[in-house]
Amino acid sequence: MRFPRSLQARLGLSVGLVLTTLWLLAATLTALIVRGEMDEVFDSALRETAERILPLAVTDIVGREEEGVTQRLAPVREHLEFFTYVVRDAEGRILLQSHAANPQIFPPYDGPGFHQTATHRFYNDAALQDTVRITVAEPLAHRAAVAREIQLGLGLPLLIVLPVALAAIVLAVRTTLGSLRRFRTSLEARNARDLSPVATGDLPAEIHPLATTLNSLLDRLREAFEAERSFAANAAHELRTPLAGAIAQAQRLQSETRDPAAEARAAEIETTLKRLTRLSERLMQLARAEGGRLRLDQSMDLRTVARVVVEDIGRAHVPDRIALTLPEGPVLSDLDPDAFGILCRNLVENALRHGAADALIDVTLTSDGQLVVANDGPVLSRETLDQLTARFERADASSDGSGLGLAIVAAIADRIGSPLVLQSPRPGASSGFQASVRLPTDSSAVSAPSDISST
Numbered sequence: 001m002r003f004p005r006s007l008q009a010r011l012g013l014s015v016g017l018v019l020t021t022l023w024l025l026a027a028t029l030t031a032l033i034v035r036g037e038m039d040e041v042f043d044s045a046l047r048e049t050a051e052r053i054l055p056l057a058v059t060d061i062v063g064r065e066e067e068g069v070t071q072r073l074a075p076v077r078e079h080l081e082f083f084t085y086v087v088r089d090a091e092g093r094i095l096l097q098s099h100a101a102n103p104q105i106f107p108p109y110d111g112p113g114f115h116q117t118a119t120h121r122f123y124n125d126a127a128l129q130d131t132v133r134i135t136v137a138e139p140l141a142h143r144a145a146v147a148r149e150i151q152l153g154l155g156l157p158l159l160i161v162l163p164v165a166l167a168a169i170v171l172a173v174r175t176t177l178g179s180l181r182r183f184r185t186s187l188e189a190r191n192a193r194d195l196s197p198v199a200t201g202d203l204p205a206e207i208h209p210l211a212t213t214l215n216s217l218l219d220r221l222r223e224a225f226e227a228e229r230s231f232a233a234n235a236a237h238e239l240r241t242p243l244a245g246a247i248a249q250a251q252r253l254q255s256e257t258r259d260p261a262a263e264a265r266a267a268e269i270e271t272t273l274k275r276l277t278r279l280s281e282r283l284m285q286l287a288r289a290e291g292g293r294l295r296l297d298q299s300m301d302l303r304t305v306a307r308v309v310v311e312d313i314g315r316a317h318v319p320d321r322i323a324l325t326l327p328e329g330p331v332l333s334d335l336d337p338d339a340f341g342i343l344c345r346n347l348v349e350n351a352l353r354h355g356a357a358d359a360l361i362d363v364t365l366t367s368d369g370q371l372v373v374a375n376d377g378p379v380l381s382r383e384t385l386d387q388l389t390a391r392f393e394r395a396d397a398s399s400d401g402s403g404l405g406l407a408i409v410a411a412i413a414d415r416i417g418s419p420l421v422l423q424s425p426r427p428g429a430s431s432g433f434q435a436s437v438r439l440p441t442d443s444s445a446v447s448a449p450s451d452i453s454s455t
Contacts, residue, residue: 008177012170019169020162027154035147042143043114046123049083050136057087057096057134058127085136095132109133116140179203183211195222247273295416299332299442302340306365309344313352322348323360327367332442335416340439343412344371346405347435351375355433369441374434380424388422406435413437 086106087096094103105120115122119140126133179202186198195218200211250270254263303326310324333340344363351361355375364372380388389410406420413420418438426432 007180008173011173011177012166015169015173016166019165023158023162027158031147031151031154034150038146038150039143042121042138043123046083046114046121046136046138047125050085050123050125050134053085053136054087054125054127054132054134058132061087061095061132062128082142083136083138085134087132087134089133090131101137106135106137109135180207183207195219243273243277247277295440296334296336299334300337301330302333302335302337302365302369302439303327303331305337305340306344306363306371309341310348310363313345313348318352318358321352321358321361323362325362325364327365329367331365331367331369331439333369333440334442335439339412343409343437344373346409347371347373350405350435351433369439370436371439372434372436374426374432376426376429376432379431380433385422385424389420409435409437416440 081098081100084098084101086094086098086101086103088094088109092108097103105117107115107117107122109124109126112124112126115124120137121140121143122138123136124133183198183200183203197215197218198211200208200215203211247270250266250273253266254270257263257266306326307324310322314320314322348361348363351373352375354377355361356377359376362372362374364370364374366372388406390407406422410420416439418440421436423434423436424432426434
């Protein structure tokens, strides 16, 4: 027999099977004991019947005027006669018999005591120097019928008690394992980035060490991840100042030199340093996305953050290339504005960097918190789309991007419980690329018709 994988089912099934087996064994043993006691009672009744009838039969036979006459006693009223008897003389002639006695079932007299055939149990006794003999018979079927009634009397209650007991066992096991179910539920409800300790207060003593070991492992993992994020953030922060100084030196070298070759090399150095600066900023954003607190205790309007980010990117890049669509009503959310700004900036800059040149970038924030950034460009395969959220992965290896933009967006989306959806071509078109993510919003936010404003 293969036991189920569930601990609750295993305990309920095991306890139920053991209890059922023990009860059946107890009922069988009780029936056997009762059958033995019942045989003793019936044998005693058989013997007492013979001992009571024999003196009466002797008196009747001795007082007869004619000898050797068979007398059958008539019943006083109709009834079932479980005990039948015959009284015989030394030659075996029947002198007296009960009204329901069948002489053919009585074997020849073979001495006092108990005797048994395939169908009856007999008791023999004698008086007057063995000249008057009595044999009392009882059908074995009578004893078997009584035994069956006793077994039914023991078994029928079990048909009621066993289901009730099994239901009680299941309920008791379920109640007892409630702490385990709560422990499992708390683990299932966690996402991949939740490494906080799991409550172990009411766990059984057998499971508590396992939970303690799990919490210890979570602590070590959290410390390792925090050390990794801290290193990335600190390294990126510390690189800011020397990179800024190096860029300034490269720019000064370009302005002071009169050698075209030296000026070109200085410009190349400046470009490389600026790329390193952007990479350090992306590393800081990634550390913020993976380790910082993304949800606040109060809600703010995301429209303001989206407008500021789009206007800032528009001033820094090509003006009038970004079309921003915002709803008239506020989009209230407890998402950290800085985190939303990082998310929005990376999506827009990714669209500017990898989209078709001079093509319009559509940025839409809906009243229900859906942020959609779409751009025109070549169609990307599903395999390429699946790889874009990996770190340092770029759709176009020749571009100057760091390969961290969509990875940062995916990290923030994962932590707020909303997947980043990438589509190519963009819906309703034969080309282009679209990225969308649903942001957490307050249920009390009022939806209103949208209004388009471009920056």
